[in-house]
Amino acid sequence: xxxxxxxxxxxxxxxxxxxxxxxxxxxxxxxxxxxxxxxxxxxxxxxxxxxxxxxxxxxxxxxxxxxxxxxxxxxxxxxxxxxxxxxxxxxxxxxxxxxxxxxxxxxxxxxxxxxxxxxxxxxxxxxxxxxxxxxxxxxxxxxxxxxxxxxxxxx
Amino acid sequence: xxxxxxxxxxxxxxxxxxxxxxxxxxxxxxxxxxxxxxxxxxxxxxxxxxxxxxxxxxxxxxxxxxxxxxxxxxxxxxxxxxxxxxxxxxxxxxxxxxxxxxxxxxxxxxxxxxxxxxxxxxxxxxxxxxxxxxxxxxxxxxxxxxxxxxxxxxxxxxxxxxxxxxxxxxxxxxxxxxxxxxxxxxxxxxxxxxxxxxxxxxxxxxxxxxxxxxxxxxxxxxxxxxxxxxxxxxxxxxxxxxxxxxxxxxxxxxxxxxxxxxxxxxxxxxxxxxxxxxxxxxxxxxxxxxxxxxxxxxx
Numbered sequence: 001x002x003x004x005x006x007x008x009x010x011x012x013x014x015x016x017x018x019x020x021x022x023x024x025x026x027x028x029x030x031x032x033x034x035x036x037x038x039x040x041x042x043x044x045x046x047x048x049x050x051x052x053x054x055x056x057x058x059x060x061x062x063x064x065x066x067x068x069x070x071x072x073x074x075x076x077x078x079x080x081x082x083x084x085x086x087x088x089x090x091x092x093x094x095x096x097x098x099x100x101x102x103x104x105x106x107x108x109x110x111x112x113x114x115x116x117x118x119x120x121x122x123x124x125x126x127x128x129x130x131x132x133x134x135x136x137x138x139x140x141x142x143x144x145x146x147x148x149x150x151x152x153x154x155x
Numbered sequence: 156x157x158x159x160x161x162x163x164x165x166x167x168x169x170x171x172x173x174x175x176x177x178x179x180x181x182x183x184x185x186x187x188x189x190x191x192x193x194x195x196x197x198x199x200x201x202x203x204x205x206x207x208x209x210x211x212x213x214x215x216x217x218x219x220x221x222x223x224x225x226x227x228x229x230x231x232x233x234x235x236x237x238x239x240x241x242x243x244x245x246x247x248x249x250x251x252x253x254x255x256x257x258x259x260x261x262x263x264x265x266x267x268x269x270x271x272x273x274x275x276x277x278x279x280x281x282x283x284x285x286x287x288x289x290x291x292x293x294x295x296x297x298x299x300x301x302x303x304x305x306x307x308x309x310x311x312x313x314x315x316x317x318x319x320x321x322x323x324x325x326x327x328x329x330x331x332x333x334x335x336x337x338x339x340x341x342x343x344x345x346x347x348x349x350x351x352x353x354x355x356x357x358x359x360x361x362x363x364x365x366x367x368x369x370x371x372x373x374x375x376x377x378x379x380x381x382x383x384x385x386x387x388x389x390x391x392x393x394x395x396x397x398x399x400x401x402x403x404x405x406x407x408x409x410x411x412x413x414x415x416x417x418x419x420x421x422x423x424x425x426x427x428x429x430x431x432x433x434x435x436x437x438x439x440x441x442x443x444x445x446x447x448x449x450x451x452x453x454x
Contacts, residue, residue, distance in 0.1 A: 036358040039442025041379035
């Protein structure tokens with residue numbers, strides 16, 4: 001569970017642009033991937049992604065979130081679904097609202113989210129992987145080998 | 156979804172058991188729904204489902220046969236002039252005057268409205284690349300559609316109604332147009348209702364959805380709630396499944412011995428375990444995009 005990049009800064013680039021970005025007038029890269037045509041409502045997608053980015057440390061406590069308005073404009077989606085996501089994340093205690101300032105990732109209650117919690121967040125992807133594997137008559141060992149290989153490639 | 160004709164004064168549009176019969180044929184039946192200010196409502200339906208008829212009745216172009224339709228609390232068929240001025244409408248077939256230039260057509264409309272936002276229209280005409288100096292008869296379908304939309308926006312209406320607004324627009328123009336809709340509805344007092352069959356546009360910008368099918372409302376509510384409530388479930392059982400699965404809310408069902416696939420409405424995640432236990436089956440749940448939901452509701 002080690003990350004080669006310290007993304008606490010680089011993944012929040014939406015809000016703390018580097019000098020070079022500003023000079024070149026480049027729009028900042030997006031931190032979320034929202035797919036309006038998905039069967040998963042946009043607010044759900046956003047909640048899942050913030051949870052994952054926090055669980056992995058890519059969004060560190062104190063990191064600023066883009067405003068509802070900014071996300072809605074950037075992805076051309078209805079702001080209602082974005083503010084619903086932020087509202088639920090706030091209820092969950094994962095983000096906090098700050099008067100007159102951007103919302104931020106809340107201080108972690110425990111030092112780091114437990115492994116089981118992080119695993120739970122990837123469970124639905126594993127479910128679809130397992131389904132595909134069954135249809136292909138693959139064994140768990142085949143999958144494990146492939147996963148290990150892929151994870152090594154990406155570090 | 157049922158009822159609610161005289162929902163308080165806050166509703167922008169309020170339909171109660173609305174029916175419309177034309178030439179002995181029921182075009183709209185028993186439609187009850189409300190729209191609150193600040194929402195973007197997508198009206199989705201097949202060709203001929205009744206979208207345009209519904210818009211005609213709610214804007215007062217034709218009277219309801221039964222039930223009632225109210226806009227800003229006033230009866231649609233009898234709207235006072237002051238209420239009409241709060242509405243902007245872009246019809247499916249534009250009503251532009253071919254012999255005028257875009258600028259002349261805009262000036263004509265501006266003269267009819269005491270409050271006309273020239274700066275807004277100038278900005279949008281520039282951003283949307285509408286050639287205002289050319290005669291309307293030489294404009295392309297997309298350019299005409301953009302101009303017709305400008306005409307409906309100049310007086311900054313509290314209710315904007317668009318009938319198939321993006322059908323002639325290319326993907327770039329459609330995206331610009333959707334951004335503008337979002338900006339309009341950012342004000343909590345403004346409301347947008349647009350009919351479309353371009354499902355992907357609707358999934359982006361609509362917060363509420365009306366699905367009309369054979370003149371009836373098949374869904375009126377949050378888009379998010381619809382996506383959460385309709386799923387495709389695949390059952391793979393160890394033994395042959397019973398002919399009657401006893402599952403509520405099935406829109407469609409296919410089964411073949413140990414395998415069954417159903418599209419269900421009113422889904423809740425707890426049902427997955429219940430189905431697995433009761434039928435002795437592996438249960439896979441697949442969430443559906445709006446296009447698939449729409450197709451399933453029409454299958």
